Amino acid sequence: MAHLDVRAIDSDVYLPSIISLAQELEEVEHHRALADHRWIDLTNGNTHSLTSLMALDLDTQVVAGILTRNVTSKGVEFELAVRPSYPYEVVVDTLLGTALADSAIRETPRVSLWIPNPSQERDRLYQSLGFHPDREVLQMRRPLPYEEYRPSPELAIRQFEPGIDEVSWLSVNNRAFEWHPDQGDWDMATLLERESEPWFDPAGFFVVGDHDRIQGFCWTKVHHDAHPKVGEIYVIAVDPDAAGRGLGRALLAEGMHYLGDVRGLPSIMLYVERTNHGAQALYRRFGFTLDHCDRRYVLDPSALARAER
Template structure:
């Protein structure tokens, strides 16, 4: 979420659609690339970027802000917002971005106001990187800080972690696409029952990720006991940034507390180090003190912070 607040620019139009055309999706991706180059991180999450293509998705709406006329008649895509209303309990969640060269003209406020209207004034919105302009925009929109998500990093050069110790009867192998999909989705839902964003992933969401260039089952580790999946560590490689990621790590309820999570973390980090990646990263909620403590003991430190704001309940 990025913009500065200035008097609104003329000839601004916001269109809300349930699905983007190929041309619209390309324009949004181009806008996101320009913003990331300027801001140092993506303004829209991986899930949001995956939802730009593939047609209509339940609960997802796209807001296209154009200046100089409609996009179809030569107008410029100046801003974009995505609203996702799929959580049965929480307010709809949103992300927004304004082209770096068009900031300071109230476009962010216009998108934020449109999001409030679309959501019935029940809104959560991400400010990736927590930039001051985004914090100011949240204040202007009447939103309050709700959640802090930390990106933590550690060097992988010279990685010297203790050998992973698996609980008795547990073995680890790599993910087999097609064969392991259903079992993984079930364990993921169980492990992240408290975390709707991750725990609600569907087969379509998994297929989206399997179709991405970065997907590599050799870095997707599954822990089994008696033929049943009890935990996993899915790693990810960001080739352009030369980063390895602890992408998703989960342990099934009932299998927690025996050291499986730590062992899976070590296995994944060793895999990333063996691939020659210099740095590992991960995301963790700041209020998850136990997880933050575990990662700090593994040598991770906070690199940057994403903030989520919301309307008052």
């Protein structure tokens, strides 16, 4: 039995072990260890917005699991990643037990937890700990190339220009995603942080509209660390005032053409809320099928009260 000690991730000493955890988890379970924005915060050491704990094997100095804690005005949101070679329940109990013992948790309006591709066994585990499911995000995939691609003669689709298009892009993004809990409140700092990431490439960031008024966009991403590499429709949206003109279809086709024909990638993925039926229908028309879901669980306040006693 491993001797686990829970510690804050407050330096980059254990970052190689954390990265290897993420790689092992993706190879075994075929999904990313953490949501994109949390992984960026973790690897950038953005500790003012994100606090992370790790379960460290004292015998081997290997990180057996990590738990991120993102604190917002809506509450505390956890996300777990457990190294596949360690007992899942033990690592979860160790990390969650420490996190929920924090007195600050009792002051938050909501405690939630994201679990990628939950099995029935893991669903029962979290419900036994007092969590109940309340939100799901679907990952959809399809092979490339997209052989039905035809350039749109009606639309002038161009590439995003860093240093020029940020203000206009933020306006259309926040309008289009006003309803979305993660994407609808981006600010300039958030966008510039994404632009500073190694994977950012404006050649795969397509927009419709001039610099003062972007009407729609399709932002793609290449996962260079996946084997084989995979493309992603990272974010796609159309200004609500420009809906119904086929912009979304044209931009999606452009992104798929870029990732398949220009970059030569064999497959593509995207994420969509389970409740966004219109977007799912569009993606299915383009050949995407469900790969897996990520589920959010919310802690029952009575369970937290029992833990305090």
